[in-house]
Amino acid sequence: SAVISQKPSRDICQRGTSLTIQCQVDSQVTMMFWYRQQPGQSLTLIATANQGSEATYESGFVIDKFPISRPNLTFSTLTVSNMSPEDSSIYLCSVHGQGFPEAFFGQGTRLTVV
Amino acid sequence: DAKTTQPPSMDCAEGRAANLPCNHSTISGNEYVYWYRQIHSQGPQYIIHGLKNNETNEMASLIITEDRKSSTLILPHATLRDTAVYYCIVRVPGSSNTGKLIFGQGTTLQVKP
Numbered sequence: 001s002a003v004i005s006q007k008p009s010r011d012i013c014q015r016g017t018s019l020t021i022q023c024q025v026d027s028q029v030t031m032m033f034w035y036r037q038q039p040g041q042s043l044t045l046i047a048t049a050n051q052g053s054e055a056t057y058e059s060g061f062v063i064d065k066f067p068i069s070r071p072n073l074t075f076s077t078l079t080v081s082n083m084s085p086e087d088s089s090i091y092l093c094s095v096h097g098q099g100f101p102e103a104f105f106g107q108g109t110r111l112t113v114v
Numbered sequence: 115d116a117k118t119t120q121p122p123s124m125d126c127a128e129g130r131a132a133n134l135p136c137n138h139s140t141i142s143g144n145e146y147v148y149w150y151r152q153i154h155s156q157g158p159q160y161i162i163h164g165l166k167n168n169e170t171n172e173m174a175s176l177i178i179t180e181d182r183k184s185s186t187l188i189l190p191h192a193t194l195r196d197t198a199v200y201y202c203i204v205r206v207p208g209s210s211n212t213g214k215l216i217f218g219q220g221t222t223l224q225v226k227p
Contacts, residue, residue: 004157033214042201043158043217092157094215102148103215105157 002027002095006106013083013113020079021109023093028073033094034066037108043092049076083113118202120221126196128227132189136202139183144206147178149187151198152220158201161187192225199223 003026013019023032034046046066047055055068069077080087093106119137126132138147148163162169162176164185169176175188189196201220 031214035217042199042219043215045214045216048214090155094157101146101163102160103150103158104160107157108155110155 002029002104004093004095004104004106006093006109008109009107010110011112013111015084015113017083018079018081019083019111020077021091021093023076023078023106025074025095029095030073031096032070032076033096033103034068034076034078035092035094037090037092039088046078046091080111083111085113087111088113117216118204118218120200120202120218122219123222123224125224125226126189126192128194128225129191132192132196132223132225134187134189134200134202134221134223135184136187137184138202138204141182141204142206145204146206147176147182147185148203148205148215149174149176150201150203150215151196152201153195153198158217161200192223194225194227197223197225 005024007022032049035043036046037043045058046061047057047068049055049068049070051070051073065081067079090108090110092108094103096103146163146165149161150158151161152158162171162174164176164178166178178185199220199222201217203215
């Protein structure tokens with residue numbers, strides 16, 4: 001299995017500011033995934049982060065709004081930029097462990113924008 | 115990845131079996147059926163997966179119909195801690211989209227005492 005640590009677990013931010021969320025994995029993984037879960041909704045994939053290359057964004061998500069870094073095989077960050085109340089969501093990091101058929105998730109970052 | 119359809123909500127009495135259905139009529143031959151659950155305020159948790167044979171582990175059983183167009187997740191003795199949103203997902207493991215999951219709305223299971 002893979003153990004994922006996300007920081008911060010929650011935050012309350014002012015509109016117009018940015019927040020960087022960190023995701024640390026206890027083993028090396030090729031791809032890391034970032035999801036958003038808006039209140040009362042299911043999870044939506046934001047982007048896939050590969051080490052050594054630019055992240056691949058899903059439709060409706062852009063790099064200027066959600067820049068992602070992937071400096072090594074165990075770490076990634078997601079920044080939510082120029083936040084508005086509509087960005088209030090839970091943001092989750094996920095990985096697919098080497099040799100395991102299932103995906104593992106962090107506990108999420110609960111973001112509230114006021 | 116194929117799309118899945120699940121009932122939005124279900125109730126189950128504590129101690130009884132919970133049977134959660136999922137329709138995936140457009141599933142491809144190499145796509146597996148995965149089940150995850152999300153307990154309130156936590157990240158999704160893997161439960162079980164299968165291709166065409168029935169599968170069982172310490173958490174649950176997965177029954178897949180012969181035509182693979184639907185499946186049922188069975189929690190044999192539901193407890194209050196099984197109250198969660200259950201997601202049925204179909205995907206090809208080890209594909210270029212490894213780890214990428216397309217979540218539907220899932221089924222909210224309420225286990226009642």
